[in-house]
Amino acid sequence: MEDLSDLYQEIILSHNKRPRNGEPLIPCTHQADGFNPLCGDKLTVYVRKPDDLVDEISCDTEGCAISRASGSIMTTLVQGKKISEIETLIEETKALLTGDEEPEIDLVQHGDMAALIGVRKFPARIKCATLAWHALESALKGEVDATTE
């Protein structure tokens, strides 16, 4: 399966099988649903943010390995960060997954998200990888839903 080593590697499969922070977080201060009407991926991002810091976050995903892994990795990266840091992270992740230029990987900064850049070769699947991040953005803005359309 050498062709797949870029996308379906162990990190992704592990997050898919056992998503970190994958249970609903109730009560929470911010929450948004993400939906990809094209393939049916559905997820909810829950955030507890009493002040400028995200104390706790979870992402409950029903969907493919890419969307589940992306949501799981997102929660590990966002937890304990300040809003301004998270906003930067969201922009960087979008550039990483969808930007025109081939990204430079910073393993400290991107962590396990680096494993998802393989999705760039599969245009039909990029929205699976960005869905959780769109929902996070909506949740922090106080919106309720995000879609990939």
Place this chain on the structure above:
Amino acid sequence: MKEDTDLREDFPILSQEVHGKPLIYLDNAATTQKPQAVIDRLSNFLSKENANIHRGVHYLSMNATTLYDEARSSVANFINAESDEEIIFVRGATEAINLVARSFCNEKLEPGDEILITEMEHHANIVPWQLVAGENGARVIPAPITDEGEMDLDQFESLLNERTKLVAFVHVSNALGTINPAKKMVDLAHQKGIPVLLDGAQAVAHQKVDVQDLGCDFYVFSSHKIFGPDGVGVLYGRKELLNKMTPYQGGGDMIEIVSFDGTTFRPSPERFEAGTPNISGAIGLKAAIDYVNDIGWETIHEKESLLKDHAHESLEKNPSIKLVGTAENKVPVVSFTIDSAHPHDIATILDTKGIAVRAGHHCTQPLMKRLGLSATTRASLSFYNTIDEINQLTEALKEISALFES
């Protein structure tokens, strides 16, 4: 009749590589590939015969008109319509259903009326009815299916009542492959005087369709699912119904006399073909029908039933695979799930191996809900597929289930 060993070579697209691997095209329920005969026919028409129809007195226009009329006759013969006037060219099966919803149902429906469909319908045979029902205070009722994906005929019969103004159902299910007992269902509806539309989009490439034998009032299908070009399809309707229906769209070619005091309309089929139609598409469809007739249904059935049985047997040997749709009477459409792997992941990995399948809800969201699934992976076969291609699919699925279960 053609030698069947030659058949695969009739389809130039099948000899290419995808991602460095020979293409294995198992997405025939989405669209079928085109034989050289259809490609050549389109090319020849566009390079030597192109003109608008029904208008010119010049040679090319008269010739194009004849070719277009011949295409209509060819379709009429292909599905055994009583006359050419019962064949209306539209954009595809979806437009044909919308035409019937607008021109046949809209005037008939009153508050409280019902349109009976089934739980296994494609969105194209749900949404047009919902729209027209919603505007008239009527309702769309789904007849239930069994867990195997077959109609529950007793329940279907019990749902037919004096409020039912139309029955519309799929002849062959795109998501399950089920061949419905259409003739029996039409009979049940007709016993109560209810007209019936059959969605034949998935049926026409796999079996002989005889609309008079089926007894249906309307039958719809798309050219691109039977080896013809896309953008053209067929509405068959019984003549006495068609000529009582209001026009679908207004424009040129469908009128008798136009004045600012009012306009009178021509009978079917022109009544429903406003504007310049897809002339080359209709002529390409005729070439596809000629091609299918040339191969013959016997050869198609023989090849497809071998492929279907082999696919079912091979996939069933993998304990991780659950087949979705196990009706007794099926076309070679094999839907399945693997617990550990999402259909989109399966389809992406198969794609890297050159294997084209469809993953998702197959435009049958209510059916997926009924079966308790969000999506399936679907391998849909045609006579030009091979046992070896199915073996490669089977091997790839073994690797995939092992990868996700590890």
